[in-house]
Amino acid sequence: MPVADIAPPSNHVGRLILTPRDAELCPDRDRLVYxxxxxxxxxxxxPDRECAYRVGPAFFALLAFVGCAVAIASDPQTGNPFCHVVVPPAAAHPLWYQGRNTRAPRCPGCRARLSDWTLRVEQFEHSASTPGSDRQDSAVVCPICGECRQIxxxxxxxxxxxxxxxIQVxxxxPGEAVPTDAFLDLLAxxxxxAWRYFYVQA
Ligand SMILES: [Zn+2]
Incomplete structure (x- = not known):
């Protein structure tokens, strides 16, 4: 869409996302919220925000904040960006989350970079939205070592x-708040x- 060309630079600070390490796994959402x-x-x-929650009393203990992040606001009344948590409804298949900070991934086997990753992601998203498409559409062959694995x-x-x-925060x-081992252990x-985490900047 050409809209991106004329859109003003984003001022979205960033978002921390925690997910099961295996993207195909989908633990029970209600139990996760509990x-x-x-x-x-x-x-x-x-109120009026789907699946969104205020941060709880242990929020700043379960995430390790780096540097002087004390200024993080958690009050939605101000109208400014504020710190909150969203747990969206579960999806039927893995969805892709990227930001302006996303870079080419590496092959877990040989560490080669996947230079055409944007095209691969496009192909994946197209196949994922096409009913009856083959799961193999999400497989990517490493151009260097030839190993085939899911994107x-x-x-x-x-x-x-x-x-x-x-879980999105x-x-x-990016890097400002890191889930503690205790938090990742609790989720597991x-x-x-097992869970992993990453950051995206819209
Ligand atoms: Zn490789």
Whole structure:
């Protein structure tokens, strides 16, 4: 869409996204929300915002903040960007999350960069939205070592990723807040699968 060419530069600070490490896994969303609430990561639901929650009393303990991030606002009343958590409805298949900070992924086997990654992602998104399309459309052959793996199994570092179920935290500058081991352990224990995290800047 040509709109992107004339759009003003984005001032979106960034978003922290936590997802199951295996993009095809989809733990129960209601149980996840319950777990986040019990752990104090989220508080009450924010009115008029779908699936959005205020940060809970343990939010600043379950994320490790780097530098002077004390100024993070968590009050939605001001109209300014504020820190809150969204747990969107689960998707039937892995969806792609990227930002202006997303870069070419590396092959987990030989570390080669996938230079045509934007085209690969486009192909994946096209096939994912086409009913009855073959799952193989999400497979990418490494141009260097020839290994074939799903596009979500490439090493996207902390700059993008795929997920059916996710926890997103706005607004977090990439690297500003890192999930603690205790938080990742809690998610793994309660959902039955390992989690990863990354950042996107709209
Ligand atoms: Zn390779």
């Amino acid at each position: 777990t986040l609430s019990e752990a104090g990561f989220i508080a009450d639901h924010i 979500w199994s490439w090493d996207w570092k902390q700059q993008g990723g795929f997920a059916r179920l996710l 706005d607004e977090i500058f 224990r309660e959902s039955g699968c």
